[in-house]
Amino acid sequence: MIIITGVPDYFMLLCCGYKVLWYKHILFLLLRFNKTTMAITVKHADELTLFLLTEAVRRFEVEPGYADKILQRLFLEKKGLNNRDRGCVSEMFYDLLRNKRLLESGMNFSGYKPIERSYLLASAYILWRDIQVPKRLELPRFNFKAYLTRVASNAESNPAIRFSVPDWLFVLGKAELGDRWEKELDALNSSPLQALRANTLKTTVDDLQQKFADQGINCTKATDVANGLVMDRKGNLFLTHEFHEGLFEFQDISSQRVAELLDPKPGMLVMDACAGNGGKTLHLAALMENKGRLVAADNLVYKLSTMRRRAQRAGVLNVESVDAAIPNAFLPFHDLVDRLLLDVPCTGTGVWRRNPEARWLMKDTTLENLHTQQREIIASYSVMVKPGGQMVYSTCSILPSENRLQVEAFLAQNSNFYLVKEIQLFPSETEGDGFYMALIGRNA
Numbered sequence: 496m497i498i499i500t501g502v503p504d505y506f507m508l509l510c511c512g513y514k515v516l517w518y519k520h521i522l523f524l525l526l527r528f529n530k531t532t533m534a535i536t537v538k539h540a541d542e543l544t545l546f547l548l549t550e551a552v553r554r555f556e557v558e559p560g561y562a563d564k565i566l567q568r569l570f571l572e573k574k575g576l577n578n579r580d581r582g583c584v585s586e587m588f589y590d591l592l593r594n595k596r597l598l599e600s601g602m603n604f605s606g607y608k609p610i611e612r613s614y615l616l617a618s619a620y621i622l623w624r625d626i627q628v629p630k631r632l633e634l635p636r637f638n639f640k641a642y643l644t645r646v647a648s649n650a651e652s653n654p655a656i657r658f659s660v661p662d663w664l665f666v667l668g669k670a671e672l673g674d675r676w677e678k679e680l681d682a683l684n685s686s687p688l689q690a691l692r693a694n695t696l697k698t699t700v701d702d703l704q705q706k707f708a709d710q711g712i713n714c715t716k717a718t719d720v721a722n723g724l725v726m727d728r729k730g731n732l733f734l735t736h737e738f739h740e741g742l743f744e745f746q747d748i749s750s751q752r753v754a755e756l757l758d759p760k761p762g763m764l765v766m767d768a769c770a771g772n773g774g775k776t777l778h779l780a781a782l783m784e785n786k787g788r789l790v791a792a793d794n795l796v797y798k799l800s801t802m803r804r805r806a807q808r809a810g811v812l813n814v815e816s817v818d819a820a821i822p823n824a825f826l827p828f829h830d831l832v833d834r835l836l837l838d839v840p841c842t843g844t845g846v847w848r849r850n851p852e853a854r855w856l857m858k859d860t861t862l863e864n865l866h867t868q869q870r871e872i873i874a875s876y877s878v879m880v881k882p883g884g885q886m887v888y889s890t891c892s893i894l895p896s897e898n899r900l901q902v903e904a905f906l907a908q909n910s911n912f913y914l915v916k917e918i919q920l921f922p923s924e925t926e927g928d929g930f931y932m933a934l935i936g937r938n939a
Protein backbone atom coordinates (compact mmCIF):
# COMPACT_ATOMS: atom_id res chain seq x y z
CA MET A 496 0.00 0.00 0.00
CA ILE A 497 1.40 3.40 -0.95
CA ILE A 498 0.98 5.68 1.97
CA ILE A 499 2.67 8.79 0.66
CA THR A 500 0.13 11.08 -0.87
CA GLY A 501 2.25 14.00 -1.85
CA VAL A 502 5.77 15.23 -2.33
CA PRO A 503 6.38 18.70 -0.98
CA ASP A 504 7.89 21.61 -2.86
CA TYR A 505 10.87 21.53 -0.59
CA PHE A 506 11.55 17.98 -1.68
CA MET A 507 11.50 19.06 -5.33
CA LEU A 508 13.95 21.75 -4.38
CA LEU A 509 16.18 19.13 -2.80
CA CYS A 510 16.15 17.02 -5.93
CA CYS A 511 16.45 19.75 -8.52
CA GLY A 512 18.13 22.74 -7.05
CA TYR A 513 19.77 21.77 -3.81
CA LYS A 514 22.95 23.60 -4.75
CA VAL A 515 21.11 26.93 -4.67
CA LEU A 516 19.67 25.99 -1.34
CA TRP A 517 23.10 24.98 -0.20
CA TYR A 518 24.77 28.32 -0.97
CA LYS A 519 21.96 30.06 0.85
CA HIS A 520 22.68 27.91 3.85
CA ILE A 521 26.42 28.56 3.75
CA LEU A 522 25.72 32.28 4.10
CA PHE A 523 23.30 31.59 6.91
CA LEU A 524 25.80 29.32 8.67
CA LEU A 525 28.65 31.78 8.38
CA LEU A 526 26.50 34.26 10.22
CA ARG A 527 25.59 31.91 13.05
CA PHE A 528 28.87 29.98 13.32
CA ASN A 529 29.82 29.43 16.93
CA LYS A 530 32.42 27.55 18.89
CA THR A 531 30.21 25.40 21.05
CA THR A 532 31.90 22.07 21.66
CA MET A 533 29.04 20.19 23.30
CA ALA A 534 26.43 18.56 21.10
CA ILE A 535 22.72 18.05 21.64
CA THR A 536 20.15 15.35 21.98
CA VAL A 537 18.05 16.02 18.93
CA LYS A 538 14.71 17.64 19.59
CA HIS A 539 14.53 19.98 16.58
CA ALA A 540 15.56 19.68 12.95
CA ASP A 541 15.56 22.29 10.20
CA GLU A 542 15.80 22.28 6.40
CA LEU A 543 19.54 21.90 6.45
CA THR A 544 19.71 19.02 8.89
CA LEU A 545 16.87 17.19 7.15
CA PHE A 546 18.61 17.72 3.82
CA LEU A 547 21.89 16.34 5.19
CA LEU A 548 20.13 13.39 6.83
CA THR A 549 18.40 12.58 3.54
CA GLU A 550 21.69 12.81 1.68
CA ALA A 551 23.47 10.57 4.21
CA VAL A 552 20.68 7.98 3.91
CA ARG A 553 20.84 8.19 0.11
CA ARG A 554 24.58 7.59 0.10
CA PHE A 555 24.20 4.64 2.45
CA GLU A 556 21.49 3.13 0.23
CA VAL A 557 23.54 3.60 -2.96
CA GLU A 558 26.77 2.34 -1.48
CA PRO A 559 26.44 0.82 2.00
CA GLY A 560 29.53 1.62 4.06
CA TYR A 561 30.72 2.87 7.41
CA ALA A 562 28.40 5.54 8.79
CA ASP A 563 31.25 7.66 10.14
CA LYS A 564 32.97 7.70 6.74
CA ILE A 565 29.73 8.69 4.98
CA LEU A 566 29.25 11.56 7.42
CA GLN A 567 32.91 12.57 7.32
CA ARG A 568 32.78 12.93 3.52
CA LEU A 569 29.44 14.71 3.61
CA PHE A 570 30.62 17.20 6.22
CA LEU A 571 33.84 17.76 4.30
CA GLU A 572 31.92 18.57 1.12
CA LYS A 573 29.39 20.78 2.86
CA LYS A 574 31.83 23.19 4.38
CA GLY A 575 30.75 25.73 6.96
CA LEU A 576 28.62 23.49 9.13
CA ASN A 577 28.76 24.19 12.82
CA ASN A 578 29.11 21.59 15.56
CA ARG A 579 25.45 21.68 16.39
CA ASP A 580 24.43 20.78 12.84
CA ARG A 581 27.06 18.06 12.59
CA GLY A 582 26.06 16.60 15.96
CA CYS A 583 22.38 16.75 15.12
CA VAL A 584 22.77 15.03 11.73
CA SER A 585 25.12 12.39 13.15
CA GLU A 586 22.80 11.54 16.00
CA MET A 587 19.80 11.27 13.69
CA PHE A 588 21.66 9.23 11.06
CA TYR A 589 23.00 6.72 13.58
CA ASP A 590 19.62 6.43 15.25
CA LEU A 591 17.91 5.93 11.91
CA LEU A 592 20.37 3.16 10.98
CA ARG A 593 19.65 1.47 14.32
CA ASN A 594 15.95 1.42 13.47
CA LYS A 595 16.10 1.22 9.69
CA ARG A 596 14.27 -2.05 9.18
CA LEU A 597 11.55 -1.12 11.64
CA LEU A 598 11.00 2.25 9.97
CA GLU A 599 10.96 0.74 6.49
CA SER A 600 8.55 -1.99 7.48
CA GLY A 601 5.59 0.42 7.47
CA MET A 602 6.31 1.83 4.01
CA ASN A 603 5.98 0.78 0.44
CA PHE A 604 8.77 2.37 -1.53
CA SER A 605 7.92 0.91 -4.93
CA GLY A 606 7.81 3.50 -7.67
CA TYR A 607 10.03 5.98 -5.87
CA LYS A 608 13.49 7.04 -7.02
CA PRO A 609 16.40 6.50 -4.58
CA ILE A 610 16.52 10.17 -3.50
CA GLU A 611 12.75 10.13 -2.95
CA ARG A 612 13.00 6.97 -0.86
CA SER A 613 15.75 8.50 1.25
CA TYR A 614 13.70 11.63 1.82
CA LEU A 615 10.65 9.59 2.78
CA LEU A 616 12.66 7.45 5.17
CA ALA A 617 14.31 10.51 6.75
CA SER A 618 10.90 12.19 7.11
CA ALA A 619 9.31 9.07 8.61
CA TYR A 620 12.18 8.95 11.07
CA ILE A 621 11.65 12.60 12.06
CA LEU A 622 7.95 11.97 12.63
CA TRP A 623 8.52 8.68 14.43
CA ARG A 624 10.99 10.28 16.84
CA ASP A 625 8.69 13.27 17.21
CA ILE A 626 11.49 15.67 16.26
CA GLN A 627 10.11 19.17 15.82
CA VAL A 628 10.55 20.86 12.45
CA PRO A 629 9.77 24.47 11.49
CA LYS A 630 6.16 25.00 10.37
CA ARG A 631 7.38 26.22 6.98
CA LEU A 632 9.04 22.86 6.32
CA GLU A 633 6.66 20.57 4.49
CA LEU A 634 7.15 16.90 5.25
CA PRO A 635 5.57 14.32 2.96
CA ARG A 636 1.82 14.16 3.56
CA PHE A 637 1.09 10.67 4.65
CA ASN A 638 -1.15 8.97 7.10
CA PHE A 639 1.22 8.90 9.99
CA LYS A 640 -1.20 7.26 12.38
CA ALA A 641 -1.75 4.34 10.00
CA TYR A 642 2.01 4.16 9.44
CA LEU A 643 2.68 3.89 13.17
CA THR A 644 0.03 1.20 13.55
CA ARG A 645 1.65 -0.82 10.77
CA VAL A 646 5.12 -0.39 12.29
CA ALA A 647 3.86 -1.46 15.72
CA SER A 648 2.10 -4.50 14.36
CA ASN A 649 5.17 -5.55 12.32
CA ALA A 650 7.35 -5.15 15.39
CA GLU A 651 4.95 -7.24 17.44
CA SER A 652 4.81 -10.10 14.95
CA ASN A 653 8.51 -10.24 14.00
CA PRO A 654 11.33 -9.67 16.53
CA ALA A 655 13.86 -9.22 13.71
CA ILE A 656 11.81 -6.18 12.61
CA ARG A 657 11.35 -5.02 16.19
CA PHE A 658 15.12 -4.95 16.72
CA SER A 659 15.85 -3.94 13.12
CA VAL A 660 18.20 -6.70 12.06
CA PRO A 661 18.24 -8.97 8.99
CA ASP A 662 16.33 -12.23 9.55
CA TRP A 663 19.40 -14.43 9.13
CA LEU A 664 21.33 -12.40 11.68
CA PHE A 665 18.50 -12.59 14.19
CA VAL A 666 18.47 -16.39 13.82
CA LEU A 667 22.24 -16.57 14.17
CA GLY A 668 22.27 -14.50 17.38
CA LYS A 669 19.43 -16.53 18.83
CA ALA A 670 21.33 -19.77 18.14
CA GLU A 671 24.43 -18.34 19.85
CA LEU A 672 22.87 -16.50 22.79
CA GLY A 673 19.35 -17.90 23.22
CA ASP A 674 16.97 -15.62 25.12
CA ARG A 675 19.78 -13.21 25.97
CA TRP A 676 19.96 -12.10 22.32
CA GLU A 677 16.81 -9.97 22.46
CA LYS A 678 17.95 -8.29 25.67
CA GLU A 679 21.29 -7.46 24.07
CA LEU A 680 19.67 -6.24 20.85
CA ASP A 681 17.52 -3.93 22.90
CA ALA A 682 20.63 -2.51 24.61
CA LEU A 683 22.51 -2.32 21.30
CA ASN A 684 19.75 -0.17 19.82
CA SER A 685 20.37 2.61 22.34
CA SER A 686 22.79 5.47 21.89
CA PRO A 687 26.35 4.92 23.19
CA LEU A 688 27.96 6.95 25.93
CA GLN A 689 30.91 9.10 25.00
CA ALA A 690 33.92 7.91 26.95
CA LEU A 691 37.58 8.77 27.02
CA ARG A 692 40.79 7.66 28.62
CA ALA A 693 43.05 10.15 30.35
CA ASN A 694 46.53 9.76 28.92
CA THR A 695 48.66 9.17 32.02
CA LEU A 696 51.81 9.94 30.02
CA LYS A 697 50.67 13.56 30.12
CA THR A 698 48.03 14.07 32.79
CA THR A 699 45.93 12.40 35.46
CA VAL A 700 42.25 11.56 35.27
CA ASP A 701 41.52 14.07 38.07
CA ASP A 702 43.39 16.90 36.35
CA LEU A 703 41.64 16.20 33.07
CA GLN A 704 38.24 16.13 34.74
CA GLN A 705 39.02 19.46 36.39
CA LYS A 706 40.19 21.00 33.10
CA PHE A 707 36.91 19.99 31.47
CA ALA A 708 34.88 21.24 34.44
CA ASP A 709 36.60 24.65 34.12
CA GLN A 710 35.16 24.83 30.61
CA GLY A 711 31.69 23.73 31.67
CA ILE A 712 32.17 20.23 30.24
CA ASN A 713 30.93 17.76 32.81
CA CYS A 714 31.99 14.16 33.07
CA THR A 715 32.07 11.35 35.61
CA LYS A 716 34.90 9.00 36.48
CA ALA A 717 34.26 5.49 35.19
CA THR A 718 33.94 2.90 37.92
CA ASP A 719 35.44 -0.15 36.20
CA VAL A 720 38.72 1.27 34.90
CA ALA A 721 41.49 3.44 36.31
CA ASN A 722 41.55 6.37 33.90
CA GLY A 723 38.20 6.51 32.15
CA LEU A 724 35.83 9.45 32.00
CA VAL A 725 32.24 9.27 30.82
CA MET A 726 30.91 12.53 29.38
CA ASP A 727 27.56 13.77 30.63
CA ARG A 728 26.65 14.80 27.09
CA LYS A 729 28.13 14.03 23.71
CA GLY A 730 30.25 16.75 22.22
CA ASN A 731 32.91 17.48 19.67
CA LEU A 732 35.90 17.27 21.97
CA PHE A 733 38.23 17.02 18.95
CA LEU A 734 38.27 20.80 19.02
CA THR A 735 39.49 21.09 22.58
CA HIS A 736 42.99 22.15 23.56
CA GLU A 737 43.19 18.98 25.69
CA PHE A 738 42.70 16.76 22.63
CA HIS A 739 45.33 18.62 20.60
CA GLU A 740 47.76 18.31 23.49
CA GLY A 741 47.16 14.53 23.66
CA LEU A 742 45.80 14.60 27.20
CA PHE A 743 43.15 12.04 26.34
CA GLU A 744 42.05 9.48 23.78
CA PHE A 745 38.50 8.61 22.81
CA GLN A 746 38.14 5.07 24.07
CA ASP A 747 35.15 3.11 25.25
CA ILE A 748 35.22 2.01 28.89
CA SER A 749 34.99 -1.73 28.08
CA SER A 750 37.81 -1.35 25.57
CA GLN A 751 39.97 0.19 28.31
CA ARG A 752 39.69 -3.01 30.29
CA VAL A 753 41.63 -4.97 27.65
CA ALA A 754 45.07 -3.38 28.22
CA GLU A 755 44.39 -3.31 31.97
CA LEU A 756 43.79 -7.08 31.87
CA LEU A 757 47.05 -7.64 29.97
CA ASP A 758 48.77 -5.48 32.61
CA PRO A 759 52.10 -4.73 30.88
CA LYS A 760 54.90 -3.40 33.09
CA PRO A 761 57.54 -0.77 32.32
CA GLY A 762 60.59 -2.37 30.70
CA MET A 763 58.76 -5.36 29.20
CA LEU A 764 58.68 -6.50 25.56
CA VAL A 765 55.02 -6.08 24.63
CA MET A 766 53.35 -6.77 21.30
CA ASP A 767 49.98 -5.53 20.03
CA ALA A 768 49.62 -7.88 17.07
CA CYS A 769 46.36 -6.48 15.65
CA ALA A 770 47.04 -2.85 16.49
CA GLY A 771 44.84 -1.25 13.83
CA ASN A 772 44.73 2.51 14.40
CA GLY A 773 46.36 2.02 17.78
CA GLY A 774 43.48 2.53 20.23
CA LYS A 775 44.83 -0.10 22.60
CA THR A 776 48.49 0.39 21.63
CA LEU A 777 48.44 3.87 23.14
CA HIS A 778 46.91 2.52 26.31
CA LEU A 779 49.61 -0.17 26.54
CA ALA A 780 52.29 2.53 26.14
CA ALA A 781 50.76 4.55 28.95
CA LEU A 782 50.69 1.52 31.26
CA MET A 783 54.35 0.86 30.35
CA GLU A 784 55.14 4.51 31.23
CA ASN A 785 57.01 4.73 27.91
CA LYS A 786 59.62 2.29 29.21
CA GLY A 787 60.43 -0.98 27.44
CA ARG A 788 59.67 -2.06 23.89
CA LEU A 789 56.19 -1.90 22.40
CA VAL A 790 55.68 -3.52 18.99
CA ALA A 791 52.51 -2.63 17.11
CA ALA A 792 51.67 -4.84 14.13
CA ASP A 793 48.87 -4.96 11.61
CA ASN A 794 48.52 -6.35 8.12
CA LEU A 795 47.12 -3.02 6.90
CA VAL A 796 49.98 -0.54 6.97
CA TYR A 797 47.80 2.53 6.48
CA LYS A 798 46.33 1.84 9.91
CA LEU A 799 49.81 1.79 11.39
CA SER A 800 50.45 5.26 9.94
CA THR A 801 47.39 6.52 11.81
CA MET A 802 48.65 4.77 14.93
CA ARG A 803 52.03 6.52 14.63
CA ARG A 804 50.36 9.91 14.21
CA ARG A 805 48.24 9.31 17.27
CA ALA A 806 51.27 8.05 19.21
CA GLN A 807 53.09 11.28 18.47
CA ARG A 808 50.25 13.40 19.80
CA ALA A 809 49.98 11.17 22.88
CA GLY A 810 53.70 11.49 23.66
CA VAL A 811 54.36 7.77 23.14
CA LEU A 812 58.09 7.21 22.64
CA ASN A 813 58.57 3.46 22.84
CA VAL A 814 56.42 2.14 19.99
CA GLU A 815 57.70 0.57 16.80
CA SER A 816 55.51 -0.75 14.00
CA VAL A 817 55.71 -3.99 12.05
CA ASP A 818 53.95 -4.75 8.77
CA ALA A 819 52.33 -8.10 9.57
CA ALA A 820 51.96 -8.89 5.87
CA ILE A 821 55.74 -9.24 5.41
CA PRO A 822 56.74 -12.92 5.52
CA ASN A 823 58.80 -13.87 8.58
CA ALA A 824 58.33 -10.40 10.08
CA PHE A 825 57.81 -11.97 13.49
CA LEU A 826 60.64 -14.53 13.54
CA PRO A 827 62.84 -12.32 15.76
CA PHE A 828 60.14 -12.32 18.45
CA HIS A 829 59.50 -16.04 18.87
CA ASP A 830 59.42 -17.11 22.54
CA LEU A 831 60.45 -13.63 23.64
CA VAL A 832 57.34 -11.52 24.19
CA ASP A 833 56.34 -10.81 27.81
CA ARG A 834 52.82 -9.64 27.00
CA LEU A 835 50.93 -10.19 23.74
CA LEU A 836 47.64 -8.59 22.78
CA LEU A 837 45.49 -10.29 20.13
CA ASP A 838 42.60 -7.90 19.54
CA VAL A 839 41.34 -9.93 16.61
CA PRO A 840 38.96 -8.98 13.76
CA CYS A 841 35.38 -9.89 14.71
CA THR A 842 31.73 -9.25 13.89
CA GLY A 843 31.70 -6.21 16.19
CA THR A 844 28.33 -7.28 17.57
CA GLY A 845 29.29 -5.70 20.89
CA VAL A 846 29.70 -2.26 19.34
CA TRP A 847 26.54 -2.00 17.25
CA ARG A 848 25.48 0.97 19.37
CA ARG A 849 28.49 2.80 17.97
CA ASN A 850 28.47 1.17 14.51
CA PRO A 851 24.78 0.53 13.79
CA GLU A 852 25.49 0.04 10.09
CA ALA A 853 27.51 -3.14 10.81
CA ARG A 854 24.35 -5.26 10.83
CA TRP A 855 23.61 -4.14 7.27
CA LEU A 856 27.17 -4.71 6.04
CA MET A 857 27.54 -8.26 7.38
CA LYS A 858 26.93 -11.20 5.07
CA ASP A 859 25.96 -14.71 6.08
CA THR A 860 29.51 -15.84 5.21
CA THR A 861 31.18 -13.15 7.36
CA LEU A 862 31.13 -15.10 10.62
CA GLU A 863 32.68 -18.22 9.11
CA ASN A 864 35.52 -16.20 7.54
CA LEU A 865 36.13 -14.44 10.83
CA HIS A 866 36.28 -17.75 12.71
CA THR A 867 39.06 -18.90 10.39
CA GLN A 868 40.97 -15.63 10.74
CA GLN A 869 40.66 -15.69 14.54
CA ARG A 870 41.88 -19.32 14.73
CA GLU A 871 44.85 -18.54 12.49
CA ILE A 872 45.84 -15.42 14.41
CA ILE A 873 45.78 -17.05 17.82
CA ALA A 874 47.70 -20.07 16.54
CA SER A 875 50.37 -18.17 14.63
CA TYR A 876 51.00 -15.31 17.10
CA SER A 877 50.90 -17.27 20.36
CA VAL A 878 54.33 -18.76 19.53
CA MET A 879 55.81 -15.37 20.38
CA VAL A 880 54.79 -15.48 24.04
CA LYS A 881 57.79 -16.37 26.16
CA PRO A 882 57.60 -19.17 28.74
CA GLY A 883 55.92 -17.62 31.77
CA GLY A 884 54.54 -14.80 29.62
CA GLN A 885 50.89 -13.92 29.06
CA MET A 886 48.55 -12.94 26.26
CA VAL A 887 45.06 -11.48 25.96
CA TYR A 888 42.68 -12.63 23.25
CA SER A 889 39.95 -10.02 22.83
CA THR A 890 37.02 -9.13 20.58
CA CYS A 891 34.27 -6.53 20.57
CA SER A 892 31.81 -9.35 19.92
CA ILE A 893 29.23 -10.93 22.18
CA LEU A 894 28.97 -14.18 20.21
CA PRO A 895 30.44 -17.18 22.07
CA SER A 896 31.68 -18.72 18.80
CA GLU A 897 34.13 -15.83 18.40
CA ASN A 898 35.07 -15.75 22.05
CA ARG A 899 34.96 -18.51 24.62
CA LEU A 900 34.74 -21.26 22.00
CA GLN A 901 37.82 -19.99 20.16
CA VAL A 902 39.79 -19.82 23.39
CA GLU A 903 38.64 -23.29 24.46
CA ALA A 904 39.63 -24.74 21.09
CA PHE A 905 43.08 -23.12 21.32
CA LEU A 906 43.65 -24.36 24.87
CA ALA A 907 42.53 -27.88 23.94
CA GLN A 908 45.29 -28.00 21.31
CA ASN A 909 48.00 -26.18 23.27
CA SER A 910 48.59 -27.74 26.66
CA ASN A 911 51.46 -25.32 27.40
CA PHE A 912 48.88 -22.51 27.74
CA TYR A 913 46.21 -22.09 30.43
CA LEU A 914 43.30 -19.75 31.07
CA VAL A 915 43.97 -17.20 33.82
CA LYS A 916 40.80 -15.12 33.60
CA GLU A 917 37.93 -14.51 31.23
CA ILE A 918 35.64 -11.47 31.07
CA GLN A 919 32.51 -11.19 28.90
CA LEU A 920 30.92 -7.76 28.97
CA PHE A 921 27.38 -7.58 27.66
CA PRO A 922 25.96 -4.24 26.45
CA SER A 923 22.89 -4.77 28.63
CA GLU A 924 25.08 -4.98 31.73
CA THR A 925 27.84 -2.40 31.25
CA GLU A 926 28.16 1.31 30.67
CA GLY A 927 30.42 0.54 27.72
CA ASP A 928 30.45 -1.66 24.66
CA GLY A 929 30.09 -5.42 24.53
CA PHE A 930 33.55 -6.98 24.77
CA TYR A 931 35.23 -10.29 25.44
CA MET A 932 38.72 -10.76 26.79
CA ALA A 933 40.63 -13.80 27.98
CA LEU A 934 43.95 -13.66 29.81
CA ILE A 935 45.97 -16.72 28.85
CA GLY A 936 49.28 -17.70 30.41
CA ARG A 937 52.13 -19.79 28.97
CA ASN A 938 53.71 -22.33 31.31
CA ALA A 939 57.13 -21.25 32.60
Ligand SMILES: C[S@@+](CC[C@H](N)C(=O)[O-])C[C@H]1O[C@@H](n2cnc3c(N)ncnc32)[C@H](O)[C@@H]1O
Pocket residue numbers: 768769770771772773774775776792793794795798819838839840841868872
Ligand atom coordinates in the same frame (compact mmCIF):
# COMPACT_ATOMS: atom_id res chain seq x y z
C1 LIG B 1 39.62 -5.33 15.96
S1 LIG B 1 40.73 -4.61 14.91
C2 LIG B 1 41.94 -3.97 16.00
C3 LIG B 1 41.56 -2.71 16.71
C4 LIG B 1 42.69 -2.11 17.49
N1 LIG B 1 43.34 -3.05 18.36
C5 LIG B 1 42.22 -0.92 18.30
O1 LIG B 1 42.15 -1.00 19.52
O2 LIG B 1 41.94 0.13 17.69
C6 LIG B 1 41.57 -5.96 14.21
C7 LIG B 1 42.77 -5.60 13.38
O3 LIG B 1 43.44 -6.80 13.01
C8 LIG B 1 44.06 -6.58 11.76
N2 LIG B 1 44.44 -7.90 11.22
C9 LIG B 1 43.69 -8.80 10.54
N3 LIG B 1 44.43 -9.89 10.28
C10 LIG B 1 45.65 -9.69 10.80
C11 LIG B 1 46.86 -10.46 10.84
N4 LIG B 1 46.93 -11.68 10.32
N5 LIG B 1 47.93 -9.92 11.46
C12 LIG B 1 47.86 -8.70 12.01
N6 LIG B 1 46.77 -7.93 12.00
C13 LIG B 1 45.67 -8.41 11.41
C14 LIG B 1 43.03 -5.80 10.99
O4 LIG B 1 43.60 -5.07 9.93
C15 LIG B 1 42.46 -4.88 12.07
O5 LIG B 1 43.11 -3.64 12.08
